[in-house]
Amino acid sequence: MNGTWSDNDWVRRSGSIFDMRDVEGSVPLRAGPLSLRFDAGDLRYIKLGEREVIRRIYAAVRDRNWGTVPSEISDLKGEIAEDQFQLSYTRTHRQNEIHFVWKAEIAGKSDGSIRFVFDGEAKSNFLRNRIGFCVLHPMLECAGANARARHADGTEHQVTFPILVAAEQLVSGFHDLVGLAHEIGADRWAEVEFSGDLFETEDQRNWIDASFKTYCTPLRIPYPVEIKAGTRVRQEVRLKIVDGRSELAKRGQSLNSKLQSSVFDLQSDSAVSIIVAPDDRRPLASIGLSIASHGQPLTPREIESLSMLLLWHLRCDVRLARRAWPESLRLASEQAVALGIPLELAVHLPQANGESELLALGARLRELNSDVVRVLLFRDGEETLSLASLRLARPHLAFLNAPIGAGTDADFYQLNQNRPPHADADFIHWSMNPQVHAFDLASLAETPAAIRAQLQSAAAFFPGKPLVVSPVTLKPRFNPVADGPEAALPPGELPPQVDARQLSTFAAGWTLAVLKYLSEAGAESVTLFETTGWLGVMEQAAGSPLPTQFPSKRGQVFPLFYVIGSVNGFCGGEVILTRSSDPLRVESLALFKKGWACLWLANLTDRMQTATVRGFKKVTHQYHIQWDLPQVWMALPAVMLHVTGSPLPTPVQNEIEVFLEPYGLHRLELEL
Numbered sequence: 001m002n003g004t005w006s007d008n009d010w011v012r013r014s015g016s017i018f019d020m021r022d023v024e025g026s027v028p029l030r031a032g033p034l035s036l037r038f039d040a041g042d043l044r045y046i047k048l049g050e051r052e053v054i055r056r057i058y059a060a061v062r063d064r065n066w067g068t069v070p071s072e073i074s075d076l077k078g079e080i081a082e083d084q085f086q087l088s089y090t091r092t093h094r095q096n097e098i099h100f101v102w103k104a105e106i107a108g109k110s111d112g113s114i115r116f117v118f119d120g121e122a123k124s125n126f127l128r129n130r131i132g133f134c135v136l137h138p139m140l141e142c143a144g145a146n147a148r149a150r151h152a153d154g155t156e157h158q159v160t161f162p163i164l165v166a167a168e169q170l171v172s173g174f175h176d177l178v179g180l181a182h183e184i185g186a187d188r189w190a191e192v193e194f195s196g197d198l199f200e201t202e203d204q205r206n207w208i209d210a211s212f213k214t215y216c217t218p219l220r221i222p223y224p225v226e227i228k229a230g231t232r233v234r235q236e237v238r239l240k241i242v243d244g245r246s247e248l249a250k251r252g253q254s255l256n257s258k259l260q261s262s263v264f265d266l267q268s269d270s271a272v273s274i275i276v277a278p279d280d281r282r283p284l285a286s287i288g289l290s291i292a293s294h295g296q297p298l299t300p301r302e303i304e305s306l307s308m309l310l311l312w313h314l315r316c317d318v319r320l321a322r323r324a325w326p327e328s329l330r331l332a333s334e335q336a337v338a339l340g341i342p343l344e345l346a347v348h349l350p351q352a353n354g355e356s357e358l359l360a361l362g363a364r365l366r367e368l369n370s371d372v373v374r375v376l377l378f379r380d381g382e383e384t385l386s387l388a389s390l391r392l393a394r395p396h397l398a399f400l401n402a403p404i405g406a407g408t409d410a411d412f413y414q415l416n417q418n419r420p421p422h423a424d425a426d427f428i429h430w431s432m433n434p435q436v437h438a439f440d441l442a443s444l445a446e447t448p449a450a451i452r453a454q455l456q457s458a459a460a461f462f463p464g465k466p467l468v469v470s471p472v473t474l475k476p477r478f479n480p481v482a483d484g485p486e487a488a489l490p491p492g493e494l495p496p497q498v499d500a501r502q503l504s505t506f507a508a509g510w511t512l513a514v515l516k517y518l519s520e521a522g523a524e525s526v527t528l529f530e531t532t533g534w535l536g537v538m539e540q541a542a543g544s545p546l547p548t549q550f551p552s553k554r555g556q557v558f559p560l561f562y563v564i565g566s567v568n569g570f571c572g573g574e575v576i577l578t579r580s581s582d583p584l585r586v587e588s589l590a591l592f593k594k595g596w597a598c599l600w601l602a603n604l605t606d607r608m609q610t611a612t613v614r615g616f617k618k619v620t621h622q623y624h625i626q627w628d629l630p631q632v633w634m635a636l637p638a639v640m641l642h643v644t645g646s647p648l649p650t651p652v653q654n655e656i657e658v659f660l661e662p663y664g665l666h667r668l669e670l671e672l
Contacts, residue, residue, distance in 0.1 A: 026442075029085045031108030034241070039442065041073050041091060041104065043116065048241060053190040055136035055211045055446075057237055059118050061093040061100050064127040064224035065482040068437070069093040069100070083110040096487050099123040100131065102233070113240040118196070122231040127224040129483075132216035132235045133199075135192055137161070139210040139450060142182055148189070150179030152198055161212055165457040166203040167416040170219065171212070174201035180214055181242065189242045196235030205457075206413035207436040209443075210450040224483060271657065273581040274588045276599060276615030278672040280577040281592060285523045287515070287568055288313035288344055289537065290471050291332045292530045299541050302532055303338045305557060305637050309537070310568040313344040313373045315470060315527045320357035321350035321380055326364055333368045335531070342373040344470065344527060346409070347397075349379040349389055358396035365400065372402045374525070376409075376429050376470060383414045383480070387421035405429045405468060410480035411436065412454045422462040427524065429468040430458075434510070435475045435499070441506055445584050445604040448513035455521030470527035472514060473535065474499045474507060494549050498534050503552055505627050505663035508559035509602030512665070513587040515567055519575040528564060537561040556634040559665075562625055565641045566600065566667070567591065576672075578615075586611045586660065590670075597670040603660035611658045613668065619652040621645040621669035624661075645669060 026039035034053070036046040042058035061069040071093045078087035087106040093099070102120025118133055142161045150156045159173035161182065166172075174180070177199040181191035197216040204213045216235060217223075288311050298306070316332030318325050336343050350357060365372070375397055379389040385406040394404055403426035408414040415430045422428055432454075434447035458467050471477075477497050479486065489495060501507050511528065518526050530536040534550050538561055543554040552558075573593025580588055586609050589600045599616075603609045613619075623645025625633060633640050645667060658666055 027080075029080060029108060030083050031085070031114050032083055032110045032112035034108070034112050034114070036108070036114075038085075038087065038106075040440065041071075041089060043106065043114070044442065046114070046239070048184065048190075051184055052138045052141055053184055053241070054192070054239060055138040056443075057114075057116055057133065057135050057239075059091075059102065059104075059133050059235075060130065061098065062128060062130040063095070063098060064129060064484055065479055065486060066129055067095075067479075068439070069095045069098050078106075084108055097124055098126040098128075100126075100227075111240075113238065115239075116237045118233070118235045120233045122227045122229050122233075124229050126227055128227050129223045129225075130215065130217050131227070131233050132197055133194070133237050134216070135199075135214045135237060136204070136209075136211035137182065137201075137214065139205060139212070139453065141184070142212055143453070145182045145184075147174075147180060147182040149174055149177060150181075152176045152178050162203060164460055165205045165412065165416060165453050167419075169202045169206070169413070169417075170200040171203055174214070176200065176218065177214065184241075187243060191240050191242050193238040194235070196233070204437065205450045205453045206416055207411050208432055208434055208447045208450040208454065209437055210446040213437075271610040271612045272586040274586065274599075274601065274611050274613045275579045276588075276590050276613065276670070276672075277577045277579070278597075278615060281574040282520055282522060282577070283524075284567070284570055284573050284575050284591065285515070285519045286312035286525045286571065287564060288315060288341070288525070288527050289564075290315040290317075290527055290530045291328075291335060292532045292536055292540075294533045294540065295328075295331070296532075296540065296542075297331060298335050298338060298531065301555065302538065302541065303335075305538055305561075306531055307339055308637055308641055309561070309565045310571055311339060311341050311564075312525070312568075312571065313342050313527070314339060314531070315344040315346055315376075317346040317348065318361065319348040319380075320354060320361060321348070325361075329361075329364060329370075330368065333370045336371070342371040344374055344376065344525075345370075345372050345400075345402075346376040346378065346470070347393065348409075349377070349393065351380040354379070354389075354392060355396075358393055362396050362399065372400045374402050374427070374468065375400065375404045376468070377404055377406060378409050383410065384408045384418040384420045385425075387424060390421060390424055403427055403466075407468075410478075412458070414480060416457070416461075419461060422465050425465065427466040427468050428458060428462045429470055431471055431473070431477075432469055432514075433473045433476050441501075441604075441606075442584070444506075444510060445513075448510065448517050448587065449583055451514065451517035452521045455518070455523060459522065466524040467522060468525045469518060469523055470525070472526060472528050473497070474502055474510075474529075492546065492549070494534075494546060498550065500534075500550050502529075502534060502536075502560075503550070503558055505559045505665075506604065508563050508665060509587065509604050509663055511560045511563045512567075512589050512600055512602045513583070513604070515563070516575070516578070516587060516589040520577055529560070537564060553634055557637045559625075559627065559633070561637060562633070562640060563600075563665070565637070569641075570596075570598075585609050588613075592672070597672050599668045599670055601658060601660060601664075601666045601668070603662060603664045606662045608662065609660045609664075611660060612655065613658060614655050616670045616672055617653065618671040619648060619656050619668045620671060621647050622658075622666065624664055624666040627661075627663065 406420035406425035407429035576590035
């Protein structure tokens with residue numbers, strides 16, 4: 001839900017008017033004892049003292065294929081006081097035939113209550129799957145928490161947020177909601193009330209969103225629905241904190257005063273604490289890339305650069321229903337040989353049978369003498385692989401002496417809904433991306449922490465099976481839940497699977513966090529991105545096809561290149577468990593191999609951050625990638641990957657304070 005400000009946006013704070021366009025990032029607010037942030041029209045990170053109560057309240061317009069319709073904010077006005085606020089704005093959603101406009105009114109009171117009103121009107125005829133509010137409940141605080149569900153028929157039931165990632169969508173018991181409260185302390189509850197529609201809850205960890213989502217319009221109601229111009233939609237969400245059955249405000253102002261000093265923690269100046277647990281280690285996941293989807297061969301310079309990454313494998317998708325698959329396999333085999341690594345073979349069986357195609361594939365693999373590390377198996381038309389498809393393919397591919405897995409080419413959601421025949425599979429596999437539901441940087445920064453929940457759930461659902469995540473991408477490669485054809489791509493726009501932030505320093509920090517959680521949670525192998533091009537780790541020699549929208553330099557490496565190369569420098573080693581007190585600001589990844597240990601720190605924000613690191617004996621060297629010298633890191637990966645860092649004049653013992661520039665990546669060499 002990205003929004004842009006118009007020319008007449010203003011807010012009055014403590015008697016002064018200021019222009020919202022001059023505000024960097026989000027705006028801190030208070031509603032009595034509650035602290036929160038107003039960010040691009042949404043309410044985020046609502047906290048009672050140190051405890052997060054609600055992750056986000058926002059509204060969305062979803063098209064017939066579940067795409068989120070982009071929007072623009074205008075007419076933002078309001079008044080902000082020390083312990084209360086009032087805001088209003090207009091939001092306009094336009095895309096293709098869709099035109100919908102709504103007015104927001106948001107009020108936070110000193111008694112700790114918040115009210116958010118959505119009042120909109122369709123300005124055109126269009127098909128929609130959903131219009132209205134979503135409330136996100138934070139994953140860590142809510143998983144396993146007691147809750148009270150109040151239903152439209154007047155009944156109320158005790159329910160529990162699931163610990164393992166729920167296959168049921170909606171979550172069992174969280175249906176036809178007009179109210180939902182969850183326990184946030186000893187007989188203390190965060191109570192949300194809804195009006196204007198029925199609501200229900202899903203487990204968004206299925207898509208590495210770090211939250212449970214309560215949304216309007218139950219999925220049992222057929223969709224898409226045609227909305228006529230002039231149709232009005234009005235909804236309201238109200239939040240309050242309740243002690244037992246009495247409102248918090250009735251306990252007086254003592255709690256409000258007590259919490260004054262602990263608000264706005266998310267972007268405060270306080271240091272982020274990083275704890276290293278040197279004796280708690282896991283095997284480091286093997287890391288590979290996918291062959292570039294643009295279909296061009298690698299140049300000698302690209303091979304030289306990619307070889308520096310010490311990759312474990314190269315994923316190649318062989319779609320047996322397409323005539324061009326033999327050429328795709330030949331190109332991938334040549335590139336794998338040039339890089340000195342095996343193929344991760346992703347075999348897509350045709351929708352019907354496939355016996356003859358498997359025979360042809362086997363003959364081609366023997367002819368190419370391809371080295372294959374594993375086989376990911378799919379069938380067109382199956383969300384997850386069926387037992388019949390696995391048993392059909394196994395004898396044809398047995399000569400490879402490679403493990404054959406079952407899973408999905410889509411998200412954990414599909415794997416969870418239709419669990420494959422794990423007893424007959426050698427491993428389980430699925431893919432990940434952070435942009436199924438939200439696209440702003442704050443939401444992307446939240447996603448790595450949800451990876452652990454997916455891996456822990458998969459280990460429980462498929463006991464004893466190795467877990468493979470392939471591929472990880474910055475955007476969805478395709479829409480597995482589309483109900484109709486996608487709209488034609490307008491000239492000059494990036495394809496939907498491409499994100500210009502592939503070039504960004506933020507993407508490097510996000511990738512580091514992803515590798516941390518995948519390895520700490522026990523993934524055996526992970527495939528990241530592609531080799532070259534705008535889905536890759538470096539640009540093609542030919543340059544970007546759309547240089548204005550994707551402003552890369554010819555042949556440059558992207559910042560995330562250095563994360564992959566640095567982590568793979570410890571290939572065959574271990575990841576040491578670390579914990580960040582605020583992973584939305586600073587993440588950490590500690591690595592160990594043959595007596596050598598290092599700690600990477602990633603600033604996931606656009607502000608300076610301070611990290612205090614503990615849990616080691618000594619820090620001997622410190623290094624950071626100088627993103628302000630693009631002429632060096634874009635063109636000289638051989639130099640940058642082998643920089644050892646500056647030795648500290650006097651090794652620092654037990655604790656060190658590190659200052660991280662916006663989106664900075666720092667490396668500390670440790671003695672444990």
